[in-house]
Amino acid sequence: MASQxxxxxxxxxxxxxxxxPRSARRAVLWLIKRRExxxxxxxxxxxxxxxxxxxxxxxxxxDTTSPCAICADSRRxxxxxxxxxxxxxxxxxxxxxxxxxxxHVLGGKLSALDGIRPEDLAIDRLLARVEGGGIDEVxxxxxxxxxxxxxxxxxxxxxxxxxxxxxxxxxxxxxxGELDYLDEGTLAQAIRxxxxxx
Numbered sequence: 226m227a228s229q230x231x232x233x234x235x236x237x238x239x240x241x242x243x244x245x246p247r248s249a250r251r252a253v254l255w256l257i258k259r260r261e262x263x264x265x266x267x268x269x270x271x272x273x274x275x276x277x278x279x280x281x282x283x284x285x286x287x288d289t290t291s292p293c294a295i296c297a298d299s300r301r302x303x304x305x306x307x308x309x310x311x312x313x314x315x316x317x318x319x320x321x322x323x324x325x326x327x328x329h330v331l332g333g334k335l336s337a338l339d340g341i342r343p344e345d346l347a348i349d350r351l352l353a354r355v356e357g358g359g360i361d362e363v364x365x366x367x368x369x370x371x372x373x374x375x376x377x378x379x380x381x382x383x384x385x386x387x388x389x390x391x392x393x394x395x396x397x398x399x400x401x402g403e404l405d406y407l408d409e410g411t412l413a414q415a416i417r418x419x420x421x422x423x
Contacts, residue, residue, distance in 0.1 A: 231257070283354075285330030285347055287312050295319065295327060302326045304361040308351060308380065310334050310368060318366060326364070329354065334372040335379060348380060355387050365393045369414065 231253060239249035256264045280286070281293035288294055295301065295315075305326025309315045315328045331346040355363060363384060367373035381391050397415030398407065407415075 284315075284328050285312070285332060285350075286315055286328060300325075304359060305364065306354065306360050306362065307364040307366050309366050310373065310376070314366065314368070324364070326362075331376070334367065334370075334376040336372045343379065346376075348383065351380070352383060352387075355384060355389055360389055362390045362392060365391065367394075369396045369410075 235246070235249045235253045238244055238252055239246045241249075244252065256267065277289040278287060279289065279291045281288055281291050281296055283292045283296040286293040286295060290297070302325045305324070306329055307315075307318060307324050307326055308329045308331065309318065310331055310333060312330055315330055318324055319328070329347070329351050331348065331351070333341055333346055335341055335343065335346070351363075354360065363380075365377040365380060367377040377393055381393075384391050395418060397411065397418050399411075402411075
């Protein structure tokens with residue numbers, strides 16, 4: 226039996242995405258074996274993040290400054306705004322370096338089953354940003370789930386009377402995807418979003 230402290234660390238790590246109890250135990254044992262090097266580095270990094278992390282007052286990103294590095298970057302196109310559900314979505318899109326504008330994090334998606342309503346998300350902050358002027362396009366980059374598309378539709382309706390172009394990520398066949406391996410929802414979206422050849 227491990228001590229209460231080690232069990233508590235294992236339990237805490239097992240709550241992380243992608244780590245179950247067995248993986249957490251392996252990680253704890255690895256850290257214990259390297260407590261003079263790796264464990265100290267992990268603890269120092271966690272303490273530094275805990276002290277320095279803030280939510281960007283403009284977009285909702287997580288960074289060590291507010292406004293975050295993306296919002297403060299003068300090389301970005303501040304007329305283009307990409308709306309995402311979570312910070313992880315922002316990081317994934319920005320890592321791809323395909324969008325040169327700024328972002329807005331909603332903090333989730335509408336879900337009647339989970340009781341998440343429009344007022345539970347940063348939709349009013351989004352509308353205030355657009356109403357403030359200077360934004361020409363709002364790209365709705367919601368996940369291709371029922372809740373994600375419901376959220377995108379709701380936001381598009383709220384932006385309808387504002388002088389801004391509202392676009393949405395294309396959904397459908399992935400590059401290199403084979404029809405035989407795709408689910409019906411992906412195929413249906415690909416058929417609905419078909420476009421002329423050439």
